[in-house]
Structure formats: C-alpha cells, structure tokens
Amino acid sequence: MEKTKAIFLSSVCVLVALMLISVAYAATATVATLHTTDADGNDKVVFDVGETIYIRWTADGTVNIRAEYEDGTTDGQWLDQPSTGVIAYDPTKGAGYYSVYCTGAQVRLVAYGTFLVIPEIPIGTVMAITACFAGLGLKSLKAKKD
Numbered sequence: 579m580e581k582t583k584a585i586f587l588s589s590v591c592v593l594v595a596l597m598l599i600s601v602a603y604a605a606t607a608t609v610a611t612l613h614t615t616d617a618d619g620n621d622k623v624v625f626d627v628g629e630t631i632y633i634r635w636t637a638d639g640t641v642n643i644r645a646e647y648e649d650g651t652t653d654g655q656w657l658d659q660p661s662t663g664v665i666a667y668d669p670t671k672g673a674g675y676y677s678v679y680c681t682g683a684q685v686r687l688v689a690y691g692t693f694l695v696i697p698e699i700p701i702g703t704v705m706a707i708t709a710c711f712a713g714l715g716l717k718s719l720k721a722k723k724d
Contacts, residue, residue, distance in 0.1 A: 589710050609682035610637035627673055627691035633665040633680075641681040648675040 613634045616622045625631055635641060639661055645654040653671050669676055673691030680686075 586714060589714055593707060593710060609639070610635055610641055610680050612678065612680040612683035612686050614678060614686050614688050623687065624689045625691070629690075631667045631669065631676075631688060631690070633667050633678055633686075635659070635663060635680050635683065637661045637680070637682055641683075642679075643681075644679045645669070646677045646679070647671040648677075 613621055614623060614625075615632045615634055616625075617630065617632065619632070619634070633643060633645075635643070641659050641661070643654075643656045643659055643665065644652055645667060647653050647669075651671070653669055653676065654665075654667055656665055659665075669690050674689075675692065676688045676690055678686040678688060
C-alpha cells in the first residue's frame with residue numbers, strides 16, 4: 579500500500595511540474611503572431627507543390643522572417659519587416675518540410691508537397707496526463723487483485 583501511495587505522490591508531482599511548465603511557457607508570451615495561409619487568408623500548414631505560401635504576421639515592432647528547408651538551409655529571408663504584413667513565398671527547394679521563423683513568434687512548421695504530422699504542445703500535454711492516469715489506474719487494479 580505504501581508503494582501505491584509513493585507512486586501516486588510521484589505522479590501528482592509530475593503532473594504539477596507539467597502544469598508549472600505550461601504556465602511558465604504561457605508567461606513568456608510572444609510579441610508576434612505568425613501564420614501561414616492560402617491566398618484567401620485561411621490558416622494552412624500543408625501545401626501542394628506549386629502553391630504559394632502566404633506568411634502573415636502581427637507584432638509590436640519590426641521583425642525578421644526566415645524560411646528554412648528541412649536540412650537547415652535558408653530558402654528565403656526578409657529583414658526589418660513592419661509590425662504587420664504578408665509575404666507571398668514560393669519555396670525553391672521543392673517538396674519537403676519548411677520552418678518559418680519570425681522574431682518573437684513560435685516557429686511555424688509547413689509541409690510543402692508532402693504529408694505533415696506535427697505534435698502540438700497542448701495535445702502532447704493532454705496525452706501525457708492521460709497516460710499518467712491510465713498507468714495509475716492499471717497499478718491500482720493490479721494492487722486490488724494482489
């Protein structure tokens with residue numbers, strides 16, 4: 579029984595740590611927001627080859643924007659951009675995954691001519707918490723059988 583209490587307390591500590599990390603992450607809010615969209619302005623992260631990617635941002639000052647191909651090479655760079663704007667970007671490296679960086683914003687990952695699987699932070703946090711409680715449930719079921 580003591581072992582179950584120790585596991586439970588450890589799990590609670592891990593859960594509290596995850597929550598504190600999430601709060602700390604939220605406390606360092608970005609000074610810019612970054613979106614990739616289609617021509618109509620609809621948010622989008624999966625594009626067909628030949629389709630133009632529209633990079634849109636809003637910030638509280640000037641920003642630098644850079645697009646990198648999956649191998650880390652820079653495919654486009656726009657320096658000293660105003661606080662809001664739109665860039666029509668046509669990747670030159672072909673199909674693959676691109677990262678779009680903007681000063682003060684989270685990196686935007688884009689799939690160009692390929693499938694995209696990007697784990698988002700909130701989904702990952704929920705899945706980790708669910709797995710934690712599932713493990714505790716299985717442990718308590720086993721303890722009841724013993």
